[in-house]
Amino acid sequence: MVDLSAGGLAFETRTAIGLRAGDTLDRVEVSFAGRLVYAGPATISSVREEGGRTVVGLAIAERWLPLASAVNLDDCARLEEELDEEMKRLARVAELPPVLKAAVAETRYFLEGLRRKLEDVDARLSRLPQRSTERLAHAALRATVGPVAERLGTFARRLADIAAHRSSIEQDVFRRYVQIEVGPLLREAPLMRRVLEKPLGHALDFETVALAGRGPVGPTLFARALEQFVCSVGPARSLARRTEDLAAILANEATRFGGRTVRVLAVGAGAGAELAAFLRRSGIVRAEVTLVDGDAGALLAAQETLADLREQMWIEIDARLVQLPPMELLAESSPHQLLGEHDLVYLPTLLDLTSDRAAARLLNLFATCLGEAGGLIGATLVRDDETRFLFELVAEWFLVYRDAGAIGRLGAQLPSGFEHQLHVGEEGLNRYLVVRKR
Secondary structure (H helix, E strand, C coil): CCEEECCEEEEEECCCCCCCCCCEEEEEEEEECCEEEEEEEEEEEEEEEECCEEEEEEEECCCCCCHHHHHHHHHHHHHHHHHHHHHHHHHHHHHCCHHHHHHHHHHHHHHHHHHHHHHHHHHHHCCCCHHHHHHHHHHHHHHHHHHHHHHHHHHHHHHHHHHCCCCHHHHHHHHHHHHHHCHHHHCCCHHHHHHHHCCCCCCCCHHHHHHHHHCCCCCCHHHHHHHHHHCCCHHHHHHHHHHHHHHHHHHHHHHHHCCCCEEEEEECCCCCHHHHHHHHHHCCCEEEEEEEECCHHHHHHHHHHHHHHHHHHCCEEEEEEEECCHHHHHHCCCHHHHHCCEEEEEECCHHHCCCHHHHHHHHHHHHCCEEEEEEEEEEEECCCCCCHHHHHHHHCCCCCECCHHHHHHHHHCCCCCEEEEEEECHHHCEEEEEEEEC
16 A cells, blocks of 8 residues: 555555556455455546556545544554564563673662762762862762772673674674663763764764863763763773874874975864874974864864964964765765865874775775875774773774774775885874875
């Protein structure tokens, strides 16, 4: 059935042999959700071809179908089906590994107790002067940092042990269970909530990257205690370190251009924190900067960052802002003409979100934007602890982690005329592919 009204209906069929407009059918039965809602004669009002199929329109002889009843039956059937699926899902809890259920229950007990206690502390602090409130809030965070790290670190390790060798279907079942049982508690951490909701459509928008570097922020002591842990492990820890790493690599590359105006292309750089750090430490007095990002808010934040830098450092900066999702550049016929020629191109987060195939295409694309002796830097994550599954199961933060071999293979796919090196950042939290045009 493709259409329904009180006076008739239309249905689709592969063949309509013998059916002609104006013919009368002695008996037509219309059912919804397995229940008969009409039985009686009907007149063929139309027969037409649509996309290789035949659509037949029927007019009900009495000019009446119990439409409200039919829709109600359909809605009821859909609701029953939805609830049946949910009951089946809930019944599968018996099939979950006992070690997973035990780990989740222990973590939920700890988090609920911690939240109750810190809510009580919040209430007491709200009655104190601002200076006392901040001093005691910091004391509360110092007192909880160890136990929170121990408990959530243990939980993360258990999740890794349980989920690492499981199929994607099993991991999906685990994820739904973990999200229901402890997700609401853990997502009181602002970073966890941000990466789950993905308000800008992807996992590493500029505000997410900024949160990773801010440390224990949040509206409550409980949120701040969780955020303190979240920002100290896994990808958040790596992202927080990346700003200084990139600034150092970019500054080192800039020394090859002999003090002249440096042309920089920043792709998906958000608010441009690493760009600002690089310009501060490099001693460059004039730069031409092109920033590409799909989010207008990120570009506005970067514009403000560069404006502050002009005032503070007396650097002459010509900035060009291009609002375009970086992945859409792959569809451009001549992206190098759109972006121009540059001395330095850097990708602070793009490789963390793309498959090897897409990453190789992007690297080849941006390599065409390099001028003579230009350099291209792409940052990638190193998995330095066991928190991957904590972030994936609780917040659906799916990122791409590459070892040295995988990064080397990306570099090997560059066209002739380029050489590449692998750099490891401070503390070993990030790897950087550094490409130079010969």
